[in-house]
Amino acid sequence: MVEVISSSARSLVRGLNNKVDQLNALNHPNVRRLVDLSIRNVEIEGIPPYLRDPTAKAILPSNYPGVKNALSGAMKIASILPYDATHKGNRVIAIARKSLADEADIFLRALGIRNFVYPALYDDKAGKYSLGTAVYKNVIRSLNEPGRVLWMSVTGKTDKNGLGLGDIRSGAVVFSASTNVPLIPLAFEMQNQVGKKGKIIARFGPVIPPPNLQNLDDIDKTDLIEVYSLLLMSHIAHLLPNKQRGDFENAEKILLDINRRLGIG
Numbered sequence: 001m002v003e004v005i006s007s008s009a010r011s012l013v014r015g016l017n018n019k020v021d022q023l024n025a026l027n028h029p030n031v032r033r034l035v036d037l038s039i040r041n042v043e044i045e046g047i048p049p050y051l052r053d054p055t056a057k058a059i060l061p062s063n064y065p066g067v068k069n070a071l072s073g074a075m076k077i078a079s080i081l082p083y084d085a086t087h088k089g090n091r092v093i094a095i096a097r098k099s100l101a102d103e104a105d106i107f108l109r110a111l112g113i114r115n116f117v118y119p120a121l122y123d124d125k126a127g128k129y130s131l132g133t134a135v136y137k138n139v140i141r142s143l144n145e146p147g148r149v150l151w152m153s154v155t156g157k158t159d160k161n162g163l164g165l166g167d168i169r170s171g172a173v174v175f176s177a178s179t180n181v182p183l184i185p186l187a188f189e190m191q192n193q194v195g196k197k198g199k200i201i202a203r204f205g206p207v208i209p210p211p212n213l214q215n216l217d218d219i220d221k222t223d224l225i226e227v228y229s230l231l232l233m234s235h236i237a238h239l240l241p242n243k244q245r246g247d248f249e250n251a252e253k254i255l256l257d258i259n260r261r262l263g264i265g
Contacts, residue, residue: 029083029085032078032079032080032083033079035075035076035078035079036076036079036080039072039075039076039079041072041198041199041200042072042073042076042199042200042202043199043200043201043202044076044077044080044202045201045202045203045204046204047080047081047204048184048204048207050182050184050207051081051082051149051184051204052082053082054081054082054083054084054087054091054147055084055146055147056147057143057146057147057148057149057179057181057182058149058150058181058182058183058184058207059143059149059150059152059172059175059176059181059182059183059184060074060077060149060150060151060152060183060184060185060186060204061152061153061154061172061183061185061186061232061236062074062151062152062153062154062162062185062186062187062188062236063153063154063155063161063162063163063187063188063233063236063237063240063246064153064154064155064156064157064158064161064162065158065161065162065188065190065200065244066158067096067097067158069188069190069198069200070096070153070188071094071096072200073186073188073200073202074092074094074151075116076202077092077149077151077186077202078090078091078092078116081149083147084146084147087145087146087147088145089115089142089145090115090116091147091148091149092116092149092150092151093115093116093117093118093139093142093148093149093150093151094116094117094118094150094151094152095117095118095120095131095139095150095151095152095171096117096118096119096120096152097119097120097122097129098117098119098120098121118131118135118138118139118142119135120135128156128169129156131171139175140175140178140179143175143179143181144179148181150175150181151186152171152172152175153169154168154169154172154229154232154233154236155167155168155169155233156169159246160246160247161190161240161244161245161246162246163233163236163237163240163245163246163247163248164246164247165247165248166247168226168229168230168233169229170225170226170228170229172229172232173211173225173228173229173232174225176210176211176228177210177211177212177213177225179210180210181210182207182208182209182210183207183208183210183228183232184204184205184206184207184208185204185205185206185208185232185235185236185239186202186203186204186205186236187202187203187204187205187236187237187239187240188200188201188202189201189202189203189239189240189241189244190244203239203240204239205235205236205238205239206235208228208231208232208235211224211225211228213225227258227261227262230254230258231255231258231262233248234248234251234254234255234258235251235255236248237249237251238251238252238255
C-alpha cells in the first residue's frame with residue numbers, strides 16, 4: 001500500500017511539475033512587466049535602436065560575472081525587449097549550464113526557464129562546457145526564426161569578470177557566421193553597495209556584422225573566428241570600468257589593432 005501511494009504521489013508531482021514548466025509565463029506582457037520590476041538589482045543603460053524592432057535578430061555575447069548575475073541580467077533584458085506575440089516561443093534565449101534549469105525554483109520554472117535556457121553540459125575530457133549536437137541544431141533553428149535574440153557568454157569562467165585571454169570562447173562568432181545574425185557585445189558591470197545586494201549595470205556595444213567565412217580555407221577561417229572573438233571581448237571590456245576588465249585593461253588599443261587588421265575605420 002505504501003509503495004502504491006508513493007508511486008501515485010510521484011506521478012502527481014511529475015504532473016504538477018510538467019504543468020508548471022508549460023506555463024512559460026515570460027511570454028505574457030503583464031508577467032514580463034512584473035519580472036522587470038522584480039529584478040531590481042539590474043539596470044539596463046538603454047536598449048539599442050536595432051533591438052527595438054521586434055523582428056530584429058541578434059546574438060548578445062557578454063562577460064561572465066557569475067552564474068546568477070549573468071542570468072539575472074539576461075532575464076531582465078528578456079523582460080523589456082519589444083516582443084511580437086505572433087512569433088513562436090520566447091524572443092530571448094540563453095545558453096547556460098544545464099543545472100540552471102534542473103535546479104531552478106518554481107518561480108523560474110513557471111516563467112519558462114526550460115524554454116529560455118539551452119543547456120550546456122560539462123565535458124570532462126575538454127575541461128569545459130559544450131553543446132550537444134541536438135542542442136546546437138536547436139539553437140541554429142531558433143536563430144533562423146524572426147526576432148530571436150541569443151544571449152551567451154564569451155567565456156566559460158567567472159575569473160577576471162569573465163574576460164581572460166586564456167579562456168576565450170568562439171561560440172558566439174560561430175553561431176553568427178552560421179546564421180548570418182549580427183553580434184551586439186553586452187557588458188555586465190558589478191557595483192557593490194554596502195549592506196545591499198550588488199547592483200548590475202548592463203551596457204550594449206555596437207552592432208557588429210557577422211563574419212564572412214565563405215571562400216576561406218580552414219586556417220583562415222580559424223584565424224578570423226579568433227580575431228572576431230577578441231574583437232567581442234575588447235568591445236565588452238571597453239564598456240566596463242578599468243578594474244573590471246580582466247586581461248583587457250588596454251581594450252582600446254586592442255580594438256584599434258583589430259580594426260586595422262579587419263580594415264574597419
